Amino acid sequence: MKLNELTAHELLDLLKEKKTTPREILDAVLARIQATDAQIRAYVRLRSNAAAQEFSNGSATPIPIGIKDNICVTGEPATCCSRILEGFKPPYDATVIQKLKESGAYLIGSTNMDEFAFGSSTENSCYGPTRNPWNKDCVPGGSSGGSAAAVAAREAIWALGSDTGGSIRQPASFCGVVGLKPTYGRVSRYGLIAFASSLDQIGPITRDVEDCALLLGIIAGYDERDSTSADLPVPDYTRALVNDVKGLKIGIPGEYFVEGIDPQVRAAIGAAIEVLKQRGATFHEISLPHTEYAIAAYYIVATAEASSNLARYDGVQYGLRRQPAGTRKTPLVDMYEETRDAGLGNEAKRRIMLGTYSLSSGYYDDYYLKGLKVRTLIKQDFDKAFLKLDAIITPTAPTTAFKIGEKADNPLSMYLSDVYTISANLSGIPAISIPCGFSKERLPIGLQILAKPFDEAMLFRIAYTYEQNTPWHKERVSL
Amino acid sequence: MSQTVQQKYETVIGLEVHLQLSTRTKIFCGCANVFGREPNTQTCPVCLGLPGTLPVLNKMALEYALKIAIALDCQINSVIKFDRKNYYYPDLPKGYQISQYDKPVAYDGHVWMTGADGQERKINIKRAHLEEDAGKLIHDERANCSLVDYNRTGTPLLEIVSEPELRSPQEAYDYLQALKLTLEYLRVSDCDMEKGSLRCDANVSIREAGAKTFGTKTELKNMNSFKAVRTALEFEEKRQREAAASGGRVIQETRLWSEEKGITIAMRSKEEAHDYRYFPEPDLVPFDIDEALIEELRRSIPELPRQKFERFTGEYRLSGYDARIIVADQHIAHFFEACAKLYADTKKICNWLNGPLLQELNARKMGFSGIKITPEDLIAIMRKVDQSELSNLAAKETLKQVLDTGKDVASVIRDAGLAQVSDSPALEGIVDELIHEHQTVVGQIREGKASAIGFLVGQAMRKSQGKANPKMIGEIIQRKLSGKSNA
Incomplete structure (x- = not known):
């Protein structure tokens, strides 16, 4: 088997036994990208000095990793796949990048995404769409579609994504890989180019649960540069990797299994529940009564924050600057308008307008404030549920991957594909998506597990047990 | 202005003071908080607002703000939070200013001031909130462009807002002096209006004397000294009174003080005013202000x-x-x-x-x-x-x-050689010379005109270049001219 087909933990074992070298692993990954990425377009750019990479002996984890294009690496472009950040090279490393560099990781390059993470299909990228490695007519999901596709296509051993409303979990589900949105505050956001600051988290996208636990262990932890990061110790997540769910109480929220769910997805989740039941977990019907308001609240809160976070792209300091030929208003206002018109895509403009509207005087109480209140109610739903439960299981997405272009003209139906994932962002709790089967069209289906704040170990335990008793994570794309 | 116009109207003024706090570092990053350096040398990715960076509150800025709050007898919020004030301007690198909206550090305080009549007056403080300063635009006329210096970006500011309780430009001036003095004692700021470490905007309106409701106000900006605040207010007070007296009306707008022209100039109307779209700053968590910290700071106040x-x-x-x-x-x-x-x-x-x-x-x-x-x-x-x-x-x-x-x-x-000469022989010599030179005066003294002695003493001081002991000179003159002398 080629090295790029192996998981990080398998590669670490080989490295420990001196059966391979970091250079061989990197070369295998780069060769794969060379061979297949023209079809997939998972990457928007490879790191400039790939060949010159030197590996120091004794690095803990010299594993090549794909990085979503919204995470800052010193001296490398970071564009969020937006024209407006054309030419911007951050002079600093994101905290997760610093930690990865310390672990000896090789940063392969930047993976494709929806512009500023606005989307669920990776079609809203100024570089064009990424294709789903399982079916190239389909989207890989989004917004971290490039990272998920790279991992699924074996073009990266693992990758980092970011998740504001499902942007790690939904593409993981569509691409048949593992994706984790950590608890809000578990991973530093310093150096993650913000979409919605109170919802964004960086998280791992991996081939299996063990890799996911390893990678979270590397990137998690308190960061004094991020006031919203939690000052809590990071447990050794690999200790949670036990094939045992006996006695665990798992909830199934009725609100997540209603109309709109693909019957094949429903069946796959039902089968997954049976697997865990057989391993000794007990399942309980529960209600999360405010679920139906989650999408509305999410699109108010997220777009409000986004409208403010994106205000800095004004053409003054960095990135794109456009000045129209004649003066229309004032040279300054002309530059703002021309720059933002040329630099931002339609979805970005749509969200900036939505967010600006809901924060405007006269509308704030009806929209933004109400959104915050719903958010609190959704969090309380989970708090209440977790008084009696260890975890909750749902589908990650109502459907499998849809066709490229299928929802491009219908933003609302695109927004609905986040219906199962956004509650975890609104409430801050951790959630993981793992492969749990395939549709008859051979598109992957994802299972989502949610747990209490900072109980990622519970997610790993349940996911690992499921994985040990099912074959899905071993399935491979053929390219 | 006629006397009747003077008496008919009452002026209502409220001041917003922006105070740069002299903390070692900026409010949300580790850059040095210093004035007067080469442009764009005191910056980092955080205060430049580069994508992906996050603010972290400088504890010293909070402590300075609390000290001021304590000194102004303010109520202090037990939980404070920060909000984003959204607007576009090239000196604002994030497109929003981190400020405080509904949970400021402090509210309901007061400043004691002494008026021109020597009477003490209490002026209430509405609120005081922390925020970050913006950068500075430099307009290059020759190159026909504007440049931005971000050194000032992120300097901690405390905005201290008075109630509209000031009734004249002079009173506004006295209030500013009193506030500044307290701030100077606290050693939390340079309080230098010329350097911009203390800046002041004024809201001013007029109403008929005795009225309970407020008139339409204008906001004055761009006053760069304490005197300019007073002069600008005097101009604006007169402008509004004359407008009202001649049947016109004051419109709500922001006006800029022009020091050269000595007038205020309309800048933007209420309709053009920004909708700042305040909302809670998600990058900073709310802060609990604990009682022990307040006590500790209270003890540190001089x-x-x-x-x-x-x-x-x-x-x-x-x-x-x-x-x-x-x-x-x-x-x-x-x-x-x-x-x-x-x-x-x-x-x-x-x-x-x-x-x-x-x-x-x-x-x-x-x-x-x-x-x-x-x-x-x-x-x-x-x-x-x-x-x-x-x-x-x-x-x-x-x-x-x-x-x-x-x-x-x-x-x-x-x-x-400034020591006073009290040595008798030297002084006697000087007196002898004077008696010789000023016979007329000597005659007057002898006739009993005591005040003439002063003239001679003065001359003695001159001769001695100020060093002669005037008391002894006087004694010697009297002795010599009263005939008791054995000379």
Whole structure:
């Protein structure tokens, strides 16, 4: 088997036994990208000095990793796949990048995404769409579609994504890989180019649960540069990797299994529940009564924050600057308008307008404030549920991957594909998506597990047990 | 303006003071908080607002704000939070300013001020909130472009908002002086309007005398000194009164003070005003202000001007006039207290401090901090006058030279030969010369015109270059001319 087909933990074992070298692993990954990425377009750019990479002996984890294009690496472009950040090279490393560099990781390059993470299909990228490695007519999901596709296509051993409303979990589900949105505050956001600051988290996208636990262990932890990061110790997540769910109480929220769910997805989740039941977990019907308001609240809160976070792209300091030929208003206002018109895509403009509207005087109480209140109610739903439960299981997405272009003209139906994932962002709790089967069209289906704040170990335990008793994570794309 | 217009209207003024806090580093990053460096040398990714960076609150900025809140007798919110104020301007790198909206550090405080009539008045403070300063635009006329200097970006600001309780431009000026003095005592800011470390916007309106509701206000900006605040307000007060008196009306707008033209100019109307779309800053968590911290800060607050005034008029029995001058500069106050430990006659110390010493400093355009004269020096000079070792004139000269050179009093007197001549033979010689030169005056004295003695004493001082002991000269003249002399 080629090295790029192996998981990080398998590669670490080989490295420990001196059966391979970091250079061989990197070369295998780069060769794969060379061979297949023209079809997939998972990457928007490879790191400039790939060949010159030197590996120091004794690095803990010299594993090549794909990085979503919204995470800052010193001296490398970071564009969020937006024209407006054309030419911007951050002079600093994101905290997760610093930690990865310390672990000896090789940063392969930047993976494709929806512009500023606005989307669920990776079609809203100024570089064009990424294709789903399982079916190239389909989207890989989004917004971290490039990272998920790279991992699924074996073009990266693992990758980092970011998740504001499902942007790690939904593409993981569509691409048949593992994706984790950590608890809000578990991973530093310093150096993650913000979409919605109170919802964004960086998280791992991996081939299996063990890799996911390893990678979270590397990137998690308190960061004094991020006031919203939690000052809590990071447990050794690999200790949670036990094939045992006996006695665990798992909830199934009725609100997540209603109309709109693909019957094949429903069946796959039902089968997954049976697997865990057989391993000794007990399942309980529960209600999360405010679920139906989650999408509305999410699109108010997220777009409000986004409208403010994106205000800095004004053409003054960095990135794109456009000045129209004649003066229309004032040279300054002309530059703002021309720059933002040329630099931002339609979805970005749509969200900036939505967010600006809901924060405007006269509308704030009806929209933004109400959104915050719903958010609190959704969090309380989970708090209440977790008084009696260890975890909750749902589908990650109502459907499998849809066709490229299928929802491009219908933003609302695109927004609905986040219906199962956004509650975890609104409430801050951790959630993981793992492969749990395939549709008859051979598109992957994802299972989502949610747990209490900072109980990622519970997610790993349940996911690992499921994985040990099912074959899905071993399935491979053929390219 | 006619007398009737004067009396018909009442002016209502509220001030917003933006105070740069003199913390070591900026409010949300580790950059040095310094003034006057080369453009764009005191910046980092955080204060430049580069994508992906996050703010972290500087604890010292919060502590300074709390100190001010305590000193102004404010209520302090037990939980404070930050909000984003959204607007576009090239000096604002994030497209929003991190400020505080509904949970400011402090609210409901007050400033005690003394009016021109000597009466004390309490002006209420509505709120005080922390925020970050913006950068500075530099317009290059020749190159027809604007440049941005981000050094100032992220300097901690405390905005102190007064209630609209000021009733005249002079009162606004007095309030600003009183506020500034308290802030100076706290050592939390340079309070220098010319350098922009203290900036002031004014809301001003007029209404019919005795009315309960407020008139339409204008907001004045761009006043760069305390005097400019007063002058701009005087202009605006007159403009509004005249508009009202001639049947026009005041429109709600922001107006810029033009120092060169001496007028206020309309900048933007209410319709053009920004909708700042405030919302909670998601990158910063709310902060609990704990009681122990407030207590700790309360203990660290020095004696404030008003308490010092009370103490100086009581403990040292200073007149209100003297105490006010001394308290108006904490360096003078310290100097005074050091002197008072060495010398019992505090009135005399005041006379020296508020007289010759301040005059000399004013002549040199010097402040009181870092001066070369010590309290010991001043008392030494005063004692030498008491002991007739220095004439008043020579004492002032000594003071001057100590100020200039920093040398000790004894060496200044010795090196400049300022010691008072009380040596009889020398003085008798001078008097003999004078009697010889001024026969007419001598005649008047002999006829009993005592005041003429003064003239001769003056001449003696001149001859001795101020060094003669005037008391002895007088005695010698009297002795010689009363015929009791054995000369």
